Amino acid sequence: MMRAYSQVAWGLALELIDIRFGSFDLFPDVIGFLLLLIGLSHLRMYDERFKIAWIAAGVLFILSVLQLFGLQIGFSLTNYETPSVPVLIYTSFSIAVDLVMLFGICRGIQRLALSWRKVELSRVAGSGWSVIFGLGFLMLFLFPFQLNYTLQDALPVVFLLALGYLVASLWVILLVRRAGRELPSNKGDPNPDPDLGNHVDIIA
Amino acid sequence: MKPKIIYGIAIVLILASGVGNYTYNRYYQLPEAGYLRHYIETHVAPSVAFDLLYVANNADKRKIVSAQVDELPMLKFHPVQIHQELRHQTIYKLMGYYDGNMSWPGADPVKLHTITTFFSDGSVSEEEVGEIVAYQEVWSSTQNAESGPIQFSSGRSSSDNDGSTSVQITSPVTFTGISSAWLDKLGSLFEYEVKSTAQGRLTSGFTSGVTSGIDSPVEANASVELKSGQSLSLDYRFMLRQSPQAMEVYNLQLQMNFVEPNGNKHDYTVFANYSPYPTEAQMRTYVREQRRQVK
Numbered sequence: 001m002m003r004a005y006s007q008v009a010w011g012l013a014l015e016l017i018d019i020r021f022g023s024f025d026l027f028p029d030v031i032g033f034l035l036l037l038i039g040l041s042h043l044r045m046y047d048e049r050f051k052i053a054w055i056a057a058g059v060l061f062i063l064s065v066l067q068l069f070g071l072q073i074g075f076s077l078t079n080y081e082t083p084s085v086p087v088l089i090y091t092s093f094s095i096a097v098d099l100v101m102l103f104g105i106c107r108g109i110q111r112l113a114l115s116w117r118k119v120e121l122s123r124v125a126g127s128g129w130s131v132i133f134g135l136g137f138l139m140l141f142l143f144p145f146q147l148n149y150t151l152q153d154a155l156p157v158v159f160l161l162a163l164g165y166l167v168a169s170l171w172v173i174l175l176v177r178r179a180g181r182e183l184p185s186n187k188g189d190p191n192p193d194p195d196l197g198n199h200v201d202i203i204a
Numbered sequence: 205m206k207p208k209i210i211y212g213i214a215i216v217l218i219l220a221s222g223v224g225n226y227t228y229n230r231y232y233q234l235p236e237a238g239y240l241r242h243y244i245e246t247h248v249a250p251s252v253a254f255d256l257l258y259v260a261n262n263a264d265k266r267k268i269v270s271a272q273v274d275e276l277p278m279l280k281f282h283p284v285q286i287h288q289e290l291r292h293q294t295i296y297k298l299m300g301y302y303d304g305n306m307s308w309p310g311a312d313p314v315k316l317h318t319i320t321t322f323f324s325d326g327s328v329s330e331e332e333v334g335e336i337v338a339y340q341e342v343w344s345s346t347q348n349a350e351s352g353p354i355q356f357s358s359g360r361s362s363s364d365n366d367g368s369t370s371v372q373i374t375s376p377v378t379f380t381g382i383s384s385a386w387l388d389k390l391g392s393l394f395e396y397e398v399k400s401t402a403q404g405r406l407t408s409g410f411t412s413g414v415t416s417g418i419d420s421p422v423e424a425n426a427s428v429e430l431k432s433g434q435s436l437s438l439d440y441r442f443m444l445r446q447s448p449q450a451m452e453v454y455n456l457q458l459q460m461n462f463v464e465p466n467g468n469k470h471d472y473t474v475f476a477n478y479s480p481y482p483t484e485a486q487m488r489t490y491v492r493e494q495r496r497q498v499k
Binding site: 137142145150 | 218222224262
């Protein structure tokens, strides 16, 4: 199971790292999503949310393959050019699916940690997802405004938003690695106390 | 609040943002690209070629490449430059020039209303352009000649759509007025004032050439006798920026009309041009107007 977490962590890292030499991408996203697919295929049997993440990773893998054939996903938030409607839709869809994948990973770890009574790990995974969800929502909400307004005037806010999302995504890598260290390799308690971790337990 | 409700609200807000912005974007697309309305007067001479402004949606795949006038084959418009980029539209400038033989189709001035326009996809179409009046005279050889009784003294024009020209009188003449093809149309949207040093002092607004209202005369008819050494200045200002006609293009050749004691007539030409630089709000108004016309 630790190996599966490691594959997920590497997959996320390769998805985030984008080193290019001209048009050549040293770490194509497609490799990252492939690793995520492999890692999550092992984890999906432990929790339903990992299965959601696995499906989302599959969709992102297909999109990354299509990108290799010229599909444009992503646009600059800081230049004056209006992105075309298809590019905006592809980009928003890609971020939405990415958000679903992160939801599956974070909530899966949260739930699994709870079943093993790893309260701190569960709490961190839950609150981390809340931050990622907030940032992702703001980005998806703001993107369509690019059709009609320049976001240059709001550059500091946009920059902080993008930076926040990047940091949050990097944080998920650390979360996955921690989960790999702390969570045992079996399924744990299949019916954990639903309130566990939501308040301070005093155990005598 | 339950997570499902939060996710539900978030999805609704994201979809509302997408649908709302897409609808707004579609609404502010021009129904079809085209030239702004031009009111141009020009002489067929290399030094006084004029430019055309063409407005198109940024999203349009078909781009304008060049244009030409069938009636005046020596008049060409190329290359195309960007005059102004706005959020949804771009205004292109087609640089005009005279090429080849200055042949003339007839004796009268030529009035042009359409331009043959060439596009990047290979298509060609006749596009409405407004009204261009082209005079036959070769401007450089008969107008503003250094040997005449009126000589250029100083001049300026600014991006604020105003300007002035001052001329020196070298032999006695009578100033009889100002004329242009578009003064009547512009009315109060074009103000001008003629001043002279006649009778040894500066006279301000001495003629009916100051047009300040629609009822004002558009051609200054008051005669002023000018002696050698005296000067005459013309100040003008377009008042179009905030008007409904802000998106129109004007090239005026203001003729300062003079008569010598022997009856010889002289015109001194002052160029006064107006090119629109609309705000986003003005462009939106223009798009709405175009959509109304199409319906």
